[in-house]
Amino acid sequence: MSDTLNKLLQAADPLAREEGLSESEVWTLRQKVVLAAAVEPRPGWWPGAVAVAGSVAGALIVGAVAGIRLGPAISESPQPAVVVQESRQLQFETPGGTRVVWVLNPALDLPKDRQP
Amino acid sequence: MKMMNITAIALTLLTSAAIVQAQEPKRIQGFSVLLLVGETQGAAAPPENISAPARKALADIKDFLPYKRYRALDTVWVAGTDRGNSSGGFRTENGNYDFELVTFPKDLGAKPGTADTALGRAKFTLYLRRPNPEPPGSPFRVDAQPLTVLNNSFDITAGDTVVVGTSRLQGDTALVVLLTAVPANK
Secondary structure, three states: OHHHHHHHHHHHOHHHHOOOOOHHHHHHHHHHHHHHHHHOOOOOOOHHHHHHHHHHHHHHHHHHHHHHHHOOOOOOOOOOOOOOOOOEEEEEEOOOOOEEEEEEOOOOOOOOOOOO | OHHHHHHHHHHHHHHHHHHHHHHOOOOEEEEEEEEEEEEOOOOOOOOOOOOHHHHHHHHHHOOOOOOOEEEEEEEEEEEOOOOEEEEEEEEEOOEEEEEEEEEEEOOOOOOOOOHHHOEEEEEEEEEEOOOOOOOOOOOOOOOOOOEEEEEEEEEOOOOOEEEEEEEOOOOOEEEEEEEEEEEOOO
C-alpha cells in the first residue's frame, strides 16, 4: 500500500523528470548572486530601529512632562503615628511545679485604683 | 491449698482494679479563676481568702517575680470539662473584665475513655471592658470594643494551678490570673 503511494507521488512530481542545470548555468547564477550582494548598497540605518527609538524617546518625553506637571510623587506608605510595641511572652515552671505564663506588654495600662 | 487459691484470685482482682483506676483519665469538675494585682510596693503579705492551690502557686512564684504583695480582686468558679468552652467575668473596683477559657484534651484524636482524653491544654483570654464616657441613654453612646489583656495557650492538667500574668517590662504593678483545674471528686 505504501509502495503504491510512493510510486504515485514520484510519478506526479514534475521536477523528477527535469534535467539539472548545466555547469555554465550554475556558474552564471552564482555570479549574479555574488555581484548583486556586492553592489547592493547596505543601508546605514534600519527603519525598524528608528521606529523603536522614536517610540522610546516619545515615551520618555511624555513621562518627563507628566512628572513635571504632577509634581513630586507621593512618598511610600505613611509612617504610623504610633510605633507599635510588640509584647513578649515567657513560659516557665518553678521548682515547685507551678507553670507561669507571663506577658511583657510595653503598652499595658492598667486601670488605676478607685479610691473612695 | 484452697485458701491460697482464694488469696491469689483476690490479689489478681485487686491488681486489675488498681490498673483500671490508674488508666482512667482524671476528670475535671471546673475551674477556679482568681484575678489579682501584683505590686512592688507595700508590705509583703499573702492575700486573704484564697484557695490552698492558689496560695501554693503564689508561694512558688515569689522568688521569680518582683512583686511583694498580691491583692485579690475577684474570684470566679466556672464549670468546665476536659474539652469545651467556659466564660465568666470579674467585677472589680479597677474595672470589669471578661474571660473565655477553651480546654483541650491531651490528644485531640484520642479514643473516648482513654487517658489521653483528659485535660491537657487550655487557651485563656482576658478582656477589659472599656469605660464608656457617655452616660446611659445618650445618643452618642457607642459600645467600645473590649481591650484584650491576655490571650495565651498553655499546658494544664487536672489539679494544676497555672499563673498567667502581664506587666510592663519595669512596671510596678501586674495583672495576674491564677487558673486552677479542679478535678472531679470520685
